[in-house]
Amino acid sequence: MLDRIADKWTVLVVGALATETKRFGQLRRELDGVSQKMLTQTLRGLERDGIVYRKVYATVPPKVEYSLTTLGLTLVNLVETVRYWSEGNIEKVLMAQKRYDA
Amino acid sequence: MLDRIADKWTVLVVGALATETKRFGQLRRELDGVSQKMLTQTLRGLERDGIVYRKVYATVPPKVEYSLTTLGLTLVNLVETVRYWSEGNIEKVLMAQKRYDA
Numbered sequence: 001m002l003d004r005i006a007d008k009w010t011v012l013v014v015g016a017l018a019t020e021t022k023r024f025g026q027l028r029r030e031l032d033g034v035s036q037k038m039l040t041q042t043l044r045g046l047e048r049d050g051i052v053y054r055k056v057y058a059t060v061p062p063k064v065e066y067s068l069t070t071l072g073l074t075l076v077n078l079v080e081t082v083r084y085w086s087e088g089n090i091e092k093v094l095m096a097q098k099r100y101d102a
Numbered sequence: 103m104l105d106r107i108a109d110k111w112t113v114l115v116v117g118a119l120a121t122e123t124k125r126f127g128q129l130r131r132e133l134d135g136v137s138q139k140m141l142t143q144t145l146r147g148l149e150r151d152g153i154v155y156r157k158v159y160a161t162v163p164p165k166v167e168y169s170l171t172t173l174g175l176t177l178v179n180l181v182e183t184v185r186y187w188s189e190g191n192i193e194k195v196l197m198a199q200k201r202y203d204a
Contacts, residue, residue: 050198071194078187085180092173096152 009034009042014072014079017052021067051075111136111144116174116181119154123169153177 012031016022022030028039043066046052051072057063068076114133118124124132130141145168148154153174159165170178 048199048202049195050201051195071191071198074191075187078183081180081183085177089173089176093151093153096173097150099152100150 007042009038010046011079011083013039013042013046014051014068014075015083017066017068017072018076018080021055021065023063023065027066046072109144111140112148113181113185115141115144115148116153116170116177117185119168119170119174120178120182123157123167125165125167129168148174 013027016027016030028034043052047054050069053067053069055065118129118132130136133141145154149156152171155169155171157167
């Protein structure tokens with residue numbers, strides 16, 4: 001579980017669901033570059049961990065919505081802090097990697 | 103890099119180095135269950151990312167010390183928050199996984 005917290009797509013999915021319930025298509029559009037398979041896998045993992053709630057409406061075709069559980073809501077700040085740190089320091093990390101690999 | 107932040111061994115190494123410089127053997131003893139290979143790999147990855155500084159003393163045999171860089175120090179709080187969240191919620195996650203797998 002620990003590893004999943006800072007998995008890139010987890011961070012972005014939790015961030016996208018932080019304010020409202022969303023459907024698969026909305027998430028796919030919002031998460032730049034995520035593949036259908038990766039988004040499905042990420043949502044399934046988060047559902048399994050009790051972070052995301054998946055609601056299926058018995059309409060034809062069935063409508064599916066995703067939202068954060070109470071446990072998921074406790075992750076929002078942490079995930080934002082992880083994202084904030086990464087965005088603020090990615091340049092330094094890339095430069096360090098260049099020096100190390102030189 | 104984002105994934106590495108909450109990698110279990112990263113969290114524990116950064117935590118162990120938060121207060122003082124340490125040698126490989128000390129880290130190995132402190133990090134319950136870490137293998138020689140995993141600790142070497144984690145330290146090398148953190149060194150490459152500019153998070154850990156590796157100092158080699160030209161003694162015979164050579165003495166090697168590990169410490170956090172300034173960038174590494176900015177990770178300490180974040181890593182503690184990740185650990186705190188995980189330890190506080192791991193039970194809920196495991197229960198959710200059981201329900202999902204049932």
